[in-house]
Amino acid sequence: MPKKALVIGSGIAGIASSIRLAHAGFSVEVFEANSYPGGKLSEIQIKGYRFDAGPSLFTLPEQMEELFQLAGKDPKAHFDYEKLEVACHYFWEDGKQVKAWADINRFAEEVETKLGESAQHVREALKSSAYIYDHLAPLFMHRSLHQISTWTNAQALKSYLKMGKLGIFSTMHEANAQRFSNPKLVQLFNRYATYNGSDPYQTPATLNIIPHLEFNIGAYFPKKGMHDITQSLYKLAKDLGVKFHFNAKVDEILVERGKAIGIKVKGETRLAGVLVNNMDMVNAYKTILRKQKQPTKLLNQPKSSSALIFYWGIKKNFSELGLHNILFSEDYKREFEHIFKKGSIYEDPTVYINITSTHKPDDAPAGGMNWFTMINVPNNQGQDWDQLIAEARKNIIEKVNRVLKTDLEPLIEVEEILEPRTIESKTSSSNGALYGNSSNNRFAAFLRHANYSSDIKNLYFCGGSVHPGGGIPLSLLSAKIMMGFVLGK
Structure with missing residues (x-):
């Protein structure tokens, strides 16, 4: 009988962990609360426009390639990308x-x-x-x-x-x-x-x-879009025999005598010798590990910023824009003071616009562009987000109009919004913070949870809320570091 491993969450670190575990001879099952894999690295499709919903920058592609090489596959045959x-x-x-x-x-x-x-x-x-x-x-x-x-x-x-x-x-x-x-x-x-x-x-x-x-x-761009990172790893995991359970929210990690023995999900108990948590570390301790000793100092660390994203289908082509675009604030210092000290949104925010249709034309109808329009905002501390979002939308459009000399509002034919409250509800990120604990001091690297539990044997951690941090490359590396502990290396 192969050794059994259960992974909680199918963000890219969770999928990467499942691949590494399967390669090491484990029988692996992944439990995901959503109906789809990928966590933040998902996609949205609206009336002919396709948007990569989350991370938009791809670096260190060798971290992706290594996972295919582990499985004895040619990475380029399964996941292709181009240098920008x-x-x-x-x-x-x-x-x-x-x-x-x-x-x-x-x-x-x-x-x-x-x-x-x-x-x-x-x-x-x-x-x-x-x-x-x-x-x-x-x-x-x-x-x-x-x-x-x-x-x-x-x-x-x-x-x-x-x-x-x-x-x-x-x-x-x-x-x-x-x-x-x-x-x-x-x-x-x-x-x-x-x-x-x-x-x-x-x-x-x-x-x-x-x-x-x-x-x-x-910097690179996957030829099928950022969501292909999720899709190609998901397919690789399944090819290796990993079993995925969707709409399967885990209720509790079961611990006996200081050892993780399994999970409780939908009223059923699933047992295993290795448990890997890919859920946001803070929310995991508040929910599925609520009965266990809490790492209070880590849980109480200030959180990173969040994001307000407008997915806009724009019925015009702006030739001056590329894949990644930044429209800078006139007062950067004041913008960050609003985010981290006032818990608010500055009236002149820096606007990031990601447009994958510049490299993948079928992401938008002919003559149009798919704008992933984002500003950095504070994490959710109970602000009046409805008012903040309405004001930010107006300010973003006015800024785009000034910088690009256009009238944007009539060009927006589809819109969807992602903001701190929905980031938390969709991805279980504590307070909607995108990167877990903040890195706003020189000791921040030491204030991330380890890739294993020091209190609970056989319980391991991966993902952007633990070491070494957030973003695609670091999340993939978290799975690799975690696997070293599983194998006793």
Whole structure:
């Protein structure tokens, strides 16, 4: 009889965990509360428009490929993608525009031409980002922070001597303001704090590691859309014999004598020797682990930001827009003060527009575009969201009109909205926070739950709310780190 493993939740980390468990010889079943797999990485289809509902940036594709290689399959035959020539299009209200070319020298020259900032400053910033990545990725991304071997290996000892250069002691904004003279370029590089729901004016400069992923390694687009990440991994898991149960909300993780033995779902008891929780860590402890000892300090940590997304079917083609577009706020600092200190939405928010129809034309009717229009907002603390959403919608449309010199409202022919309350109800993310606990202090990496339970044997954790963090690559890495504990490595 094969060993039995149960996975709670079918976000991409949960699916990746099921693949790794099946490859290791486990009989695996996945229990998902929704009627579909993928968690945040799902899709929406409305009247001829298709939208990737959640994460829109794809980096470190080797983390996907590794899962197919484990199963002895050619990744390209099952999941194909392309490298972006332009990572993002940036717009400011004074008419300035910058294309973030994947070619670093071309990007640096673009910045010098458009913003008057030395091209060398850009090259140095990206070289510094690579330096941070080379020293910290092996420590924080690929290993558990909860093993003594992580802190005593040669790579770690080498990094201890370079903490100043790694941005531990300054904020992201301080580091960028010191490096660049043009406030617009400072703002552009500060933006990377939002990739894990943080505030560049609080989060450590260590997060300047992120541009390395986008520029030095590359940003990519799955040829069938971001949802194909979910679909291809789901198919791979099923090919390996993983059984999925949908509309199957788990009621409780069963624990006896300090050991997880199974789950209770729909009044039935399912037993197994390995339990993997892919549900948001905070909500898991509040619900399916409510009878167990609570990690109070972790549960009470401030949460990351959330998002307000308008899925708009636009009956016009805007040639100046690409796959990823940013329309910047005129006062970035005030915008983040509203998000993290006032729990509100600034009247002039930075607007992100993701348009997959620029690369996958069948995502919109001919002559149209599918706008995934998002702003960063606070997590849900009981605000009057109906009023905030109405005001934000008006402000976003006015901003788009000013920057793109258009009249947007008559062009919107379909609309759907995702906001902190529905993010929590659909994905079980505590307070609708997109990335679990906030990263707004230098110790944030140490304030994430481990990939195993220190109190309950045979219980493991994966996903964006635990180590190493949120986003597609880190969620996939969480499954890999978790599997190391299952196998005793």
